[in-house]
Amino acid sequence: MTFFAPFCIPFLAGVAVMFVTLAWKWGVWLYRLPRSDKRLIVRGVPTRATFAAIGETVSESLLHRRIFRVNPLLGYMHMSLAFGWFLLIVVGWTETLAYMGLRWVPIQGHVFFRYFSTGLQHKPLFDFVMDLLLLFVLSGVALAWGKRFFSRRMGMRRTTRHMPGDRVALSALWFVFPARLVAESATCSLYGGGGFLTGTLGGWMADHISTLALMNLESAAWWFYSSCLGVFFVALPFSRYMHIFTEIPLIFLRRYKLRSGEKESSFDNFQVEACSRCGICIDPCQLQEVLGVNTVQSVYFLRDRRYGMLRREVADNCLLCGRCAEKCPVGIDLNTLRISSRDKLHNVPDERRYGYFKGLDRSSGAGKVGYFAGCMTLLTPRTLSAMSMIFDAAGEEVWWADREGGVCCGRPLKLAGETDSARKMMNYNAELFRKHGITTLVTSCPICLKVFREDYALEGIEVLHHSEYILRLLQTGRLALRHGATRFTYHDPCELGRGCGVYDQPRAVIEAVGELLEPARTRENALCCGSSVANTAITDAQQVRIARSVTEELEQTGAEVIVTACPLCKKALGRGTQREVRDLAEIVARAVE
Secondary structure (H helix, E strand, C coil): CCCCCCCHHHHHHHHHHHHHHHHHHHHHHHHCCCHHHHHHHHHHCCCHHHHHHHHHHHHHHHCCHHHHHHCHHHHHHHHHHHHHHHHHHHHHHHHHHHHHCCCCCCHHHHHCHHHHCCCCCCCHHHHHHHHHHHHHHHHHHHHHHHHHHCHHHHCCCCCCCCCHHHHHHHHHHHHHHHHHHHHHHHHHHHHCCCCCCHHHHHHHHHHHCCHHHHHHHHHHHHHHHHHHHHHHHHHHHHCHHHHHHHHHHHHHHHHCCCCCCCCCCCHHHHHHCCCCCCCCCCCCCHHHHCCCCCCCCHHHHHHHHHCCCCCHHHHHCCCCCCHHHHHCCCCCCHHHHHHHHHHHHHCCCCHHHHHHHCCCCCCEECCCEEEECCHHHHCCHHHHHHHHHHHHHHCCCEEECCCCCCCCCCHHHHHHCCHHHHHHHHHHHHHHHHHCCCCEEEECCHHHHHHHHHHCCCCCCEEEEHHHHHHHHHHCCCCCECCCCCEEEEECCCCCCCCCCCCHHHHHHHHCCCEEECCCCCHHHCCCCCCCCCCCCCCHHHHHHHHHHHHHHHHCCCCCEEEECCHHHHHHHHCCCCCEEEEHHHHHHHHEC
């Protein structure tokens, strides 16, 4: 049996182009990794991390569990296309093995086996299973068509805008499996066989179409099927569908603890090109929902960065709130990639700006517990006063790092892309903390908290948000509070919740003071206040519009007081409502016995 026909040429050409391009891309990206990353890979391969990566590949690249959690219908669509196609390949190769034994069969023989096996006795089990899998994939194709034209019915307010290469690949993909159905059915109509799908359709063709017309249809259908595959494979490495072959190595590299940083790196390529542009990140974006800004979402940021056309207008216009990253089915580190792009666009360090650091120490007090207010807490003096009352009530001796002013934690500059300047601030503060011998560092600002935990080298110093510190005082009996009848609602700050995973502690403190009423969107799904220091593109009026949309939802709880645990959020929310807005420390200080 000869496993070749002229119609195989487009398929074979497409496969060759795809694998050569993939090998080149992967080879360059891996070669350019720093030695430290290469060592992580070498050390990680012979460990459990490899088995964990295999499991994640099955659950996410094939079954798409994360998408299922966000949108079950979209999850089924992605799973039917990915897992269904994978099973078609696996079962198809098994079918070839069952028919041909251990004889070598070229790749086109496996893909077009129904065409080449007409002279063999059919095995009904394989006919049935292959038809069932083809129907499974076709159901996903139908949903993909539906998503493109009826996105709202699929649970998405908006879908992505495609690049030309995406349109070519998408068009080819849409016709691959319908073309396969017609081609296999036409062959069945001429030679018999087939399962409940191809055999039935083939029988209908045989009853309604002449033999000569069927022969022409069969030839045209196999050519069209092969051409669709060839076009898709050629376009794949240059389109959104590169994610198919990029997400898998990304999973393994992440398991080996490779990470993106504040500077662009070769590893970033795996993250950027693992984006499938599914559009799930669009709906959570408040810039889109409230302001109607539709060109800066993470899907477009990653697209523009991949194709070398990223503009400051796109890189800078993001709240970095993490709502999109929370929904990303691939788990791409969207905020870090945005920061490294800003670093490339903005980072122009000026040594003269930091001369005042030398010998600067405005700290006061003494104690093993240090308190860092941060810029925004200094601008909300009631929070600072409340923390002073709480420290006094607990009998805590406190070293005040910046009560009389000091140096910023550095995170606002880092978020703006001035990472080298930010690092100078971080080094100064870290040395100051070590100089005064503190063992616990408390801050009321989640922005400071996140940078202290992630970017500072503070070995031997425990870093706590004031909500965590206050709860510890309550649990150890060092602080007693009066429980009242006031009804509170709580707004999760982005950097505290999604950024640092602190959700339960503020709620426990509020419930020690009064009644807590949760808004509709809370915890991981909480809304951003709109005044993020990470966004320098939107106007003050636009910030207020976002704040009003947030406070409207908080007001719907019927609470008398809106509580947050971030000085920046407190200021922002206060501009969007007539209700009382308090920091967590304020309601605690009021309730101290």
